[in-house]
Amino acid sequence: MIYRSLTDINIYDSPMLDRLATQMAKGRYLQVLEAEPNFLKIQLLEDDYEGLLDRQDFQKLESSDHQSFIDNLPPALSAAEIGDRLPQVIAFIQQAMATPNEYLWGGTVAPNYDCSGLMQAAFASVGILIPRDAYQQEAFGEPVSLDELQIGDLIFFGTPAKATHVGIYIGDRAYIHSSGKDHGHNGIAISEISGSDQVSQWYASQLRVAARITKSYKNESSG
Template sequence: MVSLASIQADFAGDRTFAYQCLENLNLYDSPALKDLATQAVAGRYLRILPPLPDASADPTRSAISVVLCEDDYPGWVAVEDLDLLTVAEAPYRAIALSTDDIHACLPQVIAFARQAMAQPNHYLWGGTVGPNYDCSGLVQTAFASAGIWLPRDAYQQEAFVQPIPMADLQPGDLVFFGRPDRCTHVGLYLGDGQYLHSSGKDQGRNGIGIDVLSEQGDAVSRAYFSQFRGAGRVVACYTSRRD
């Protein structure tokens, strides 16, 4: 376990470490620690960024800025949660997988997503550790379960994958939805025109469900299909810019 004092000593000694999560960890979108940005499952790596907070100012609400190593995702961690971290024994190194390796893992990815759907769940903005996920959190975690790292957010995942025509969709591909100027939603294609995704209350099912990629589906399927942007295939693992 680490503490703010030990981190401050490391920074003062010009020593920087990778840290690992001992337990699931919440990351917030600001130092106010109010709104969830993402979550880190036990075992994930992160780096702590300067400047460090002044614990004497408000030791119960101060926060530290971090970036998750596997996807370069930034966030804020409560100082009181530092006991959920430990100094990593070795630096983080991304695992390279070939396109064939990734293709072979897709049944495992789909199985994870289906199992997640079978558990009681609801949509959680920022959720990645289950049972409650947001759309891109479910996709990222399903692929991570097979050792394949993707970027965190839907628009990042859209930019990362290899674009494919809708006619070429295969199980394990990703389908993207949103506005003309930005991707805001992602699902995992299952085959036979169906995709699995975690959708919210306003337009979706408030949790994980299966919809049809067609204007012939029910109201939820039609709503998402009207925002369909395109599809993509995962052909590589994300490599951290800081490796």
């Protein structure tokens, strides 16, 4: 069965429903994969992300169908059209930064985001769907070298094996990201690729690659 959310809903990654995996913004679609006494295993249709829905939150959904999901997908965009919308993506993030916020693991709705949740929400705000997690976003984008960075490119950090953090490039070797408490800003802030402050240096030591978003994860042609 396919459902549409009537409000923002937390999605969990533990049967104890005590560990946030992501959030389902109002108006998104899901399908139920399995039913358990206390939770439903679900898949979010816009990004194919799987998680667990508290059965008490089932009342926050309305019945829908796959055709309604297809009909409500944003239109397909060319790489040039996506490029034209990048200033609006950055404006969304700047507005989120100007609003009091804290880092929230799994956060994808205002005011508290994690790193990749902020990127996903910002792109979705202008009709561009991208995957949920940083490593998925890295694989989805077109790789670019740091010498070729353009405003709106995503910059990834992590281990040699996997991206675990992402920010968006805003020019002058600076990027905006939502970072955690231990080594970050505990929220949305600006860092520099070669900055001298502790947060910039921490992430510089984990710098991986950059990627450019040139397509949307799903569009009206999706089946």
